[in-house]
Amino acid sequence: MAELNLNDLHDTEFPLPEGLQGNFAITSLSKIYNWSRRNSMWPLLFGLACCAIEMIGTAASRFDFSRFGMEVMRGSPRQSDLMIVSGTVTKKMIVPIVRLYNQMPEPKYVLAMGACASGGGPFKEGYNVVSGVDKYLPVDVYIPGCPPTPQALLNGLIALQLKIDGQSLANKDDVPWYGVGPSEPTPIPILGPDIIDPRQMDLIRRQTELAAKGLPYGVRELPPFQLKRSAPKKALASATTGDTGGGGGVERDAAALEIIKRKRMEALARKKAREAVTA
């Protein structure tokens, strides 16, 4: 095969030499890269709270997540690709967590396991609890549950694999680590009178200025709820008694439904039009 010109190989129509047929598969670089990466996710060996017990249970003999290429749990963040935040994140603990995250080499993923890591969970109102690790770190997959069963964790891990499958080397905006240059480390929170996120310094300064001036601070005024007092039962009652003079809840609801229906139809029409253009 001395006459084989390597450049010809770029041509997808290139006839394969007789002896090599059946030994080639054509795929994209992204795909093969993602395939090898998603099947060798090494999680950081690190448990925070109750959810960690289920994480260990998932790693153990019965559920065994090494079936997904994750058996190598590393104690060092520098050797791991995936941080499973398994439990309640407290203010005292978020400092080391952010530090650990910064020490992980890219590409890296964060998986928030359980209600606590996703949003504070049952302990959300506690004074030392962070309302979800996503207040400080980018999270890729959230797993609901308190604690999520091992099956749920496995499902989350598979979801993460699917996510990795969809990432592209060609699209630099897709994931930061395929771009140029190192990405910025996440600023490490400071333990002051309460936890301080360095990204919010300005906001804190403005609030303290308000406080110094004696203006209201520390609360955000929110619009009151538009409470729909016309519960279906009441509406039904008024309808049956023929009392239309009251709230007229039925009509209003019907009108609202009408609007929703119309909007849906419009959206559908727009979609159809778009498809027609692309086709």
Place this chain on the structure above:
Amino acid sequence: MTNEVAIEQTQNDVQTLDQAIDYLIKKYPNIVSKDTREGYGGVIVDRNHLIDVATTLRDELGYNYLSSATAVDYMGIAEPDSDMEMVYHAYRLSGGSALVFKTQAPRDNPVIPSLVSVFPATDFQEREAYDLYGIQFEGHPNLKRILLWEGFYGHPMRKDWKEAYYEEEHKPFSSRWPGGYVHRAEERNPYGKNVKYPADFDLSRLTDISEESLYAGLGLGVDVQSLGGEMRTDRLVVNMGPHHPSTHGVFRMVITLNGETIETLEPVMGYLHRNHEKIGERNTYLQNIPFTDRLDYLSSMGNNLGYVLGVEQLMALGSRYIPVPYRAEVIRVLMAELTRIVNHLWSIGFLLNDLGAFFTPMLYANNEREKILDFFEAVAGSRLMCNYMRFGGVFKDLPERIKSVANLVNDRVRDFNTMEYLTDIITERLPRFLDEYEYYLSENEIIKSRCIGVGVLPPDMAIAYGAVGPLLRGSGIPYDVRRAEPYSIYPELDFDIPTGENGDIYDRYLVRMREMRESLRILRQILPRLEATKGQEVWAGGKQGAYSPRIPVGEAYGRVENPKGELGYYIVSAGDPKGTQNPWRYHIRAPSFTNLTCLGPMSKGHKVADVVTVLGSIDIVLGETDR
């Protein structure tokens, strides 16, 4: 110091609790007085003489085992000069109920003498009270924050301290019930996070002092010492944790080393402090049950039991209390003992992990554990967080069959008769497994050489430090709440309390092994009782009574022998006249927390690698340590 010694020390004519109280009052007139508040017991001690009274208690009356020390803030209830209270529970090792003594101080300047010199067991508990309530303990050797960080603003357990997401004093919040339209807490907060800064907060002078006090006095980087003139070693400070695979969670130790030998070890905790008690005081009594699951998350059933026992004590003060039905008690003991096995399997597995048998024994132990978890799931609906017990019983009877599509083993849907399944685990599987486990491990040479003589805790020290559970029994003291102050149906069950002799890691390991066998023995006695009571009621007073219990005014201390040791709930009911009832004080005396007091002394003089095993042999769980 065994039982006999403890009894000998007692004044001969003072046998019962009442006699002891009378003795105290006679000896200290005007200083000690009976606590006469409605529903309360014990004595109130003038804080200026607290140390004297405590010494008398320990040396003359034999109450030498102090288990719980906690603070209560009676803001708005008690007189302003006595509205901060410290409550201590002291026991005799021969058994019996607690002598509760209290001391009071004004809220705005709470200064109370420290009892560390009399009962070293109060060391961490006083630090906790300082941290959360701001009580100054005079004479405490190391009074600094323990659960929060140095520099934190305020003392959060005080009744007038409001958290960033504060909504109302008590649940159910009016925004959630009955309307159910709420803004999420983050939306109301200008930072979008669970934070709040003091009004006079000056960012420009912000310094992070949370680590400073840890290293103060350690003489960092100063000295090169000579050892016998030949070898010169540096003193080194090593941080282990909070992220470390062998600290069993987010626990941290600051260790000073001389060469490789440990000079000092300071436990640093609070990395999982999730404000259990503050939330618990906003919750209603019933809402707290699922929270107790998350204390010692390996033995949630045991935690449930302690809490419901505490609240039932309070309910029993009222007139409308209906005792727990017999079948419910049987089921409770069944669950508690299964939990003990679950926990010990796990803790022994992890101890071996720490010894270097990386995960193999653990995996075998976990296999058996899963069998029990399946049973829990079938009964309570959840593998770990069972949320199963209720005031006056348990919330559901055992199901006829264990059937679950979620539990696929070899692709076979499980469908078992519950009693057969239980009988099989209790009489066949687990005993066989324990034999096998012991055959391979107990005589293993590596285990013996790493464990025997390491981390020794002498019995007198164990008592002084208030060690509980297998740690205490490993040191040769047969103290078990199930015997010392029996609850549920333990009096009618036949079991032994295994103890060790040398108080080292190996003894603790053996104690746990034998305790599992004792648990199996109890469970074998439970099986016929389960059969005999089939179909009987499991919940006193029907659903209504248990869902909205009327809790009379008073205090209660419910304690159980949890797998890790004595778990106590100190509950104060202020009797809210409005009807929705919330505990005024809800304190958890956690075995893992107090047992850590012994960690420093136990590891002194050993190597770094041994610390890991010493910690593993205490068997801590951080959810309970930090709460």
